Every structure is written in structure tokens, then in C-alpha cells.
Amino acid sequence: MTAPRLDVVGIGNAIVDIIGRCDDAFLARYDAPKGHMRLVDTATLMGLYGAMGPGIEISGGSAANTIAGIASLGGSCGFIGKTGDDEFGRIFSHDIRAQGVAFTNTPIAGAATSRSLILVTPDGERTMNTFLGVSTELAATDLDAALIGRANVVYLEGYLFDGAGATAAFEKAATLARAGGGRVALSLSDSFCVDRHRDALLGFMRAHVDILFANESEIIALYQTADFAAAAQRAAGDVALAALTRGAQGSVILHKGQTITVPVHKVDKVVDTTGAGDLYAGGFLFGLARGLALDTCGQLGGLAAAEVISHLGARPESSLAKLAAAAQLG
Amino acid sequence: MTAPRLDVVGIGNAIVDIIGRCDDAFLARYDAPKGHMRLVDTATLMGLYGAMGPGIEISGGSAANTIAGIASLGGSCGFIGKTGDDEFGRIFSHDIRAQGVAFTNTPIAGAATSRSLILVTPDGERTMNTFLGVSTELAATDLDAALIGRANVVYLEGYLFDGAGATAAFEKAATLARAGGGRVALSLSDSFCVDRHRDALLGFMRAHVDILFANESEIIALYQTADFAAAAQRAAGDVALAALTRGAQGSVILHKGQTITVPVHKVDKVVDTTGAGDLYAGGFLFGLARGLALDTCGQLGGLAAAEVISHLGARPESSLAKLAAAAQLG
Numbered sequence: 001m002t003a004p005r006l007d008v009v010g011i012g013n014a015i016v017d018i019i020g021r022c023d024d025a026f027l028a029r030y031d032a033p034k035g036h037m038r039l040v041d042t043a044t045l046m047g048l049y050g051a052m053g054p055g056i057e058i059s060g061g062s063a064a065n066t067i068a069g070i071a072s073l074g075g076s077c078g079f080i081g082k083t084g085d086d087e088f089g090r091i092f093s094h095d096i097r098a099q100g101v102a103f104t105n106t107p108i109a110g111a112a113t114s115r116s117l118i119l120v121t122p123d124g125e126r127t128m129n130t131f132l133g134v135s136t137e138l139a140a141t142d143l144d145a146a147l148i149g150r151a152n153v154v155y156l157e158g159y160l161f162d163g164a165g166a167t168a169a170f171e172k173a174a175t176l177a178r179a180g181g182g183r184v185a186l187s188l189s190d191s192f193c194v195d196r197h198r199d200a201l202l203g204f205m206r207a208h209v210d211i212l213f214a215n216e217s218e219i220i221a222l223y224q225t226a227d228f229a230a231a232a233q234r235a236a237g238d239v240a241l242a243a244l245t246r247g248a249q250g251s252v253i254l255h256k257g258q259t260i261t262v263p264v265h266k267v268d269k270v271v272d273t274t275g276a277g278d279l280y281a282g283g284f285l286f287g288l289a290r291g292l293a294l295d296t297c298g299q300l301g302g303l304a305a306a307e308v309i310s311h312l313g314a315r316p317e318s319s320l321a322k323l324a325a326a327a328q329l330g
Numbered sequence: 331m332t333a334p335r336l337d338v339v340g341i342g343n344a345i346v347d348i349i350g351r352c353d354d355a356f357l358a359r360y361d362a363p364k365g366h367m368r369l370v371d372t373a374t375l376m377g378l379y380g381a382m383g384p385g386i387e388i389s390g391g392s393a394a395n396t397i398a399g400i401a402s403l404g405g406s407c408g409f410i411g412k413t414g415d416d417e418f419g420r421i422f423s424h425d426i427r428a429q430g431v432a433f434t435n436t437p438i439a440g441a442a443t444s445r446s447l448i449l450v451t452p453d454g455e456r457t458m459n460t461f462l463g464v465s466t467e468l469a470a471t472d473l474d475a476a477l478i479g480r481a482n483v484v485y486l487e488g489y490l491f492d493g494a495g496a497t498a499a500f501e502k503a504a505t506l507a508r509a510g511g512g513r514v515a516l517s518l519s520d521s522f523c524v525d526r527h528r529d530a531l532l533g534f535m536r537a538h539v540d541i542l543f544a545n546e547s548e549i550i551a552l553y554q555t556a557d558f559a560a561a562a563q564r565a566a567g568d569v570a571l572a573a574l575t576r577g578a579q580g581s582v583i584l585h586k587g588q589t590i591t592v593p594v595h596k597v598d599k600v601v602d603t604t605g606a607g608d609l610y611a612g613g614f615l616f617g618l619a620r621g622l623a624l625d626t627c628g629q630l631g632g633l634a635a636a637e638v639i640s641h642l643g644a645r646p647e648s649s650l651a652k653l654a655a656a657a658q659l660g
Binding site: 059 | 350351379380382383384385386388398416417418421424425426428429642643645647
């Protein structure tokens, strides 16, 4: 019996988030760049943890959040990422599997699972301080070729370019995806990350990527232009399909010369923006997997993002499938 | 220099909650008594964890939640409870200290920190499956006499009676509190817990307790009468001050022949009732510490409970001091 096809297999950092609240002065005091992700060493992580307020631990990781969102919508998914053989690794593994996602990586004995201290300011903006631990060591040998071969879409997070073996792993993942008949999607993750790896990202995009996800600051950082429309057109020249998020201004989808604008999905109160982009990608990819029109894909992305920013944490708290049905999407 | 007095020192189980959602059928399938706390062994815990959906990890523990609430209101607090030298122990210790609470217990090497799998049904009701781990081993020798001696109120949770050494520890704590000029408060915790330890709880109450907290089902279980009013009068005969919660019907305070009824603090949507009683006690004790009228104490309890049931988890997500100021309480 052949194993069934999967809508999406994600490859990314396997992270548990530790989420707490703080004010802007706290971010400044600890040199945390507001709204961004920075990499920290163990000493910085522990110092920041000791200084911050009470936390909540929730599984995270950018691509993993996207995959959890697709699964919550009813999609079939797999995830590839490295955890340590510790409590945080067990939390991550449980949560992704409990969402119905195939996760086959064996925990690495003696290694520390990656974690991110996420500081949420009163405006709902999140600032991430990530200790990448073992997840950044993802190498080509960690890829489950059978899992990737079953994917209709392989989804990669740009953050992984922070790891030394990432480029080789991404090349291999793209090749495996293609060989299995799947498409390749990439998220740019963070504008600082784009600055660190611009050439590698662009090279990989042009060689392998069918579907690109980015927000406004990331796409501007990638093409080093201050003009969003110009950057978007550049993206449309580099990939077949680009879905670009603009926060409260909704999203813009570029495909075959078309530019589709999707209004934002309104929420009563933005509690924590962590995972907004991840869940947008999740909703969008679920829509694509179901063969829906691109503007509907964008609306599904907006719906999933709206759910996740209405509470603490980057994983859906409610069934996205139910929310989508209620909104007559999908 | 003499160490300053503390408003409240809590003694209870040091627990990290793992909170997930399920439906009523899931509770029935796993024999989890809806709305109650049951003790489970490691095998049951792991079986249930494997079967449940994605979780969120948040520090919990009944008395610890109460203390976190008082600290969030601006009260000065300490907490006594036992953790293991593991990740969950570090999470618990961080969170209680980050709330500004003095927590002096040394983690026990090689011991497992207690955890509770909390299943939240769509109606917001919580059902707890607690693996008590090391916290239940609290004995008289674990009490920080200096910390208790500084307390104006020592607050004890009835759940601790599930541990073998609890009675001796509670007697000692009450004696130390009294010697330091403090009062003794007790929460009955859970009606099943009351059934397990009725005589011990009643004996301890009559000998030592000044302030009693209980909900309707607990006070009914304690006095084995189906009539709430009758049970409340019995309580008023056993302790100087009783604050009894009745869910959506608010609370009833009994003191010196008076019966004060406090209406419920309305919330838009009950997300998760975990910690409602704990936070009521926290708000109430903070009001007492500030010398406020008993009905205001009850309103502060209601306000703190309303905050905690409006999101997942039993610790306040917002500053209760700010909420109290906005409501012109305290």
C-alpha cells in the first residue's frame, strides 16, 4: 500500500516558546529589537528569563506553527525538525503530533531543545529572543525522504538559513520535493534574517521556490528598496506565486501578472501578534491544497492569522476548520 | 534590620499545569470526573497526555495561583512548596519569583515536579488530572519558619491533605503563623478532596483556621448537607470569617453573624474556569490586607476571578492592580 499524499510538509526550527509580557523600556534595557527575532546565547537567554515576568510555555517554531494551522483547518501534514531528549522536546513532539501531524525525527540525546523567549508589549507586538539549540543543526541527513516525497508542497522557513547545514538541507529538500511531484514554498521569516542571508535566500528562491511568503519589511529587506510595490513586482519576477502580508492592511497576492489585494480579517483586540505570518501562510496553503481561488486562499490566511493574534501564543487555540466553516471559506 | 511583614504566605502544591481542550466524550472515555481534580499515577498521566490535544504549559497550583493573584494586585507575598530539579520545577520557580513572590524552597534533586493535565471543555469547565510528584511530600521540615513568621496571613490549600505529612506540616504552619502574630486561612480546594479528608479538615479548621474559602460543592461536602445556606451557617460557627463562592451567583461572606452577598463580576466569555476560586481568594485576601470592607474584599475576589476565567490558565495575564484601579476597588 502506498502511503497517502500529504498537503504540506514543513521543515523548520522545532521550538518551544516562553511567552511573557513587558513594556518597551524593558526591551530597550535588554537590547531586544522590537518586533524582530534575535539569536541569543544561553547566558543571555538565562539573564533575560530571570529578569522577565511570569511566562507561558507553548510550542512554536515558524514553519511548525504554519503546519499546525493547516492541520487545524483539516489539512494533512508532516513536519521535520530537530529536538533534544528533554522536557521541551517532549512538549514540542506531543503538541505537533496531537495536532495530527506526522513528525518522525528522533530526539537527539543530550541536546537542548530550542526555545524562544517571546516578549509581548502592551500593543500586542512580539519580540523574540531565540536560543536555537539543536534545531539549528538540521542537516541534509535529518530529512525524512519518504515524508518529503509524499508532500504536495514542502514549506521551508528562512530562519533555518541561520544554521550551517541549512543550505545543503534546503537544496536536498527541494530536490526531493520536486522528485515526488511537489512544489516548494518558502517563508522569509524576519527582515534581520533576510539581511543576514540575502544572497543565499535569493539564490535558493530563484532556483527552487514556487511559492513565497513574506511580510512588508522582509520583502523590502530582500530587494533593498523602500517601495513595497516595487519589491512585490521583483518578487513576482522571481517566483510563480507570492503572498505578501502587510499587517493591518491585509495581504497582496501576485501570480501570472495579476495582483490581488485581500483586506485584513478584523479582530476585536490584538493580544499577541506572534505567529500571525505563520498562520497566514497556513491558511493560504490550505486553500491552495483545496484548489480554492487565490483571493479565498488569502482570506483563509487572514482568518487563521486573526485567530492566533487574539490570544497569547502562536498555535491556534480554536479549531480553524470550524472558524473557516462559520466564515463560509474553504 | 528586621525583614518586613508580608501580606500573605501561601503553602501548597507547586504544580505546572498542562492545559488542553477536549469534549465531554473524551472526559468520559478516560474516566475523568468533570469539574473535579483527580489524582493520577505516571502511567495514567502519560496515557492521557498522549491522547489529548496540543497543550499549553503554565504554572499553577491552587495556593500558588492565589499568591500570584495577590502579588499581581500589589500585595507582598511568599510561597512554600516543593519542586524537583527539572524543567517544570524551573518553570514554576521562575514564574512565582517573577511575580515578585518570595520562594525559598530548594529544588529536590532527582524528584519530579508535580504537574496537572487540565482538560477544558467547550463550556469553559476544567477537569484536572494531577500527578502530584514531589509537591505532595511537603513535611513540617520543609517549612521556612522565618518566612511564615513574617506573614500577616498564612494561606493553606486543602489539596495538601492528600500528602502523608500534611497534617503535621499544617499544624506546625498554623503554630508558626500564630506565634508571628498572623492569621490562618484555608481553602477547601475540591469536594472530592473534602470527601477524602473531611475529619482532618474539620479538626484542623476548628483548631486553627480564622478564614475559610470554599465553593458551594465543597462546603456542602464538608457538612454533608444538601442545603447551601445551612452549610454556610455551620461554617460561620466553625471559623471567624468564611468567604463562599457560588459560581455565576457570586459569593457569600459570613462574619460575626452578618451574611454579605456579593454579585458575580461579569465576563464577556468564560474561556477556562481554572483558578477561579484561587483568584477569588487572592482578591479577597488582598482586600483584607488593605483593611477594606468585606463586600469590597468580595468584589476584588470577583474581579480577580473574572480576569483568570477569560483566558486559558490559572495565573493572571493582566495586571490585577490596574484592573482593580480601573474598577475603583482597592
